Amino acid sequence: MKETKQMSTDxxxxxxxxxVMNTYGRLxxxxxxxxxxxxWDSDGKAYLDFVTGLAVTSLGHSHPEVVEAIKEQAEQIIHSSNLYWIPNQVRLAELLAENSFADKVFFCNSGAEANEGAIKLARKYAKLNFGNHKTEIVSLKNSFHGRTLATLTATGQTKYQNYYDPLPPGFSYAELNNSEELDSAVTENTAALIIEPIQGEGGVYPVTQEFIQKAREICDQKGVLLIFDEVQCGVGRTGKLFAHEWFGxxxxxxxxxxxxxNGVPIGAVLATDKAxxxxxxxxxxxxxxxFLTTAAACKVMEIMTAEGFLQGVRKKAGYFRDKLQGLADKYxxxxxxRGLGFILGLPVGKIGPDIVRxxxxxxxxxxxxxxxxLRFLPPLTVSYEEIDEAISLLDQAFGENPAE
Structure with missing residues (x-):
């Protein structure tokens, strides 16, 4: 078997x-x-990373404190089973609960698994409290919630669902920021409503204040649980720890x-005691x-909740947004x-893939x-100088690829 470190890019x-299965259009x-x-790539070329693994390495690559936490934990114990208590897991649950609305936390390995768990939790709650008829999940058109069959069905984009029917029953959809359509979609059979505060894969579309408030009112009136999918927009990405904090x-x-x-696979379902x-x-x-993933996550939470960290993110994100808008105006x-904090989208039309290349x-x-x-997901630790460098490179790319 070839050693990866000795292999050429070709x-x-x-x-x-x-x-490798052909599931990505890779550069x-x-x-x-x-x-x-x-x-850096295998040819030694350096890049500014404004993708961060799709909003994953939000503290930047190889953050020294996270690396140290991983190394220390790996030397002790990496895995046991959830048949036993895991101290790091308990500490992480405490950190998440102390810094959110939640009382309890369930841990898994990915965003799709977290959404799957949220759907299961909501359906059990609805059946226990209202009866077996209350099973339906309402999501939003243009949403993205994962690749399992249930979360794929909750995803309001048919292009992701092709070839995978029959899809699980019990899902319906309403238009983002259309309160009247949402009210009609939530019925006596609805168990939960799932919303991304910012639709990331759908094009970086945030909810409006009016819509998200109305969603909460509808859920309260109709005995429906409200689920927020913050897989991409949560954990500091918007300049607040969780995106829904912007909307109250x-x-x-x-x-x-x-x-x-920060790159070690993890997912979590946060819930109130009621749910x-x-x-x-x-x-x-x-x-x-x-043990390993929660050691890393505890360190991430400690860094992100430290005094002044998120305030600094908001300032840099505002600077970046202004620079991006300046480019949009120039061209x-x-x-x-669109977007909040460091999850930003710039509509450019059909030249988008050319700009990326x-x-x-x-x-x-x-x-x-x-x-x-164009979607921009730089690390929250990005410097002003790196933002300026990225804007300069983007400016050059626009100059070579004029909008139609």
């Missing part, structure tokens, strides 16, 4: 095409090292994942909340920058959602 690409590069905001509305259940352990109705045997995850783009050649990694919206 060899990695050839072997990848032969042995022709292989990343081998990361430090802070920068990553709290859910009954929330899913988080991506940034929680926390799981009992032993109802739900489980072999690797969920193990005559008709739509404004041009930026990668110049040393800036970004991505495009929906084929027409």
């Amino acid at each position: 060899q990695i690409l050839l072997d990848g095409q032969e042995y 022709p590069m292989a990343l081998v090292k990361g430090q802070g905001t920068r990553v 509305v709290t859910p009954d259940i929330m899913s988080v994942a991506k940034a929680l352990a 926390s109705c799981f009992q032993p045997g109802d739900h489980a995850s072999t690797f969920g909340g193990n 005559g783009l008709t739509e404004e920058v 041009s930026c990668s050649v110049k040393g800036l990694l970004i991505n495009c959602v929906g084929g027409e919206t």
Whole structure:
């Protein structure tokens, strides 16, 4: 077997095409090292990383405190089973509860698993409290909640559902920021409503204050649990620990994942005491909340909740947004920058993929959602100088790829 560290980029690409399932439209590069905001490929070329593993490495690559926490834990014990208490897991649950609306936490390994757990929890709660008829989950059109069959069905984009029917029954959809349609969609059979405060994969569309408040009112009036999917927009990404804090509305259940352990796989379901109705045997995850991932996540939470950290994120994000909007104005783009904090989208039309490719050649990694919206997810630790550098490279890319 070839040693990866000795393989050329061409060899990695050839072997990848032969042995790895073709599920991603990958750029022709292989990343081998990361430090802070920068990553290096197997040819030694450096890039500014404004994708961060899709909002995962929010404290930057190889953050020294997180690395040290992982190393220390790996030397002690990495995994046991949830048949026994795991001290780091208990501490992480405490940190999440102390810094959120929640009373209880369940740990798993990904955002899709967290949303799956949230759906199961909501359905059990509804049946226990209202009867077996109350099973339906209402989500939003253009949403994205995961790739399992249940979360794929909750995802309000048919392009992700092709070939996977029959899909599980019990799901319906309403339009984002359409309160009247939402009210009609939530019926006596609805168990829960699941909302992303910012639709990331759908194009970086935030909820409006009016809509999210109305969602909370509808759920309270109709005996429905409100779930917030903060897998991408949570854990500091918006400049607050959780995105819903911007709107002053709290859910009954929330899913988080991506940034929680800065790259070590983790997911979590947070819930109020009212909604926390799981009992032993109802739900489980072999690797969920193990020693290693919770050690990393505890350190992430300690850093993000430290005094002044999120305030600094908000200031830098405001600076970045203004610079992005300046570019949009310079090149005559008709739509404004969307999003909150460091989850920002810039609609550019059909040149989106060309801009992504041009930026990668110049040393800036970004991505495009929906084929027409550039999405920016820099690390929360990015410097003002790195923001300026990214804007300069993006400016050059726009100059080479004029909008139609």
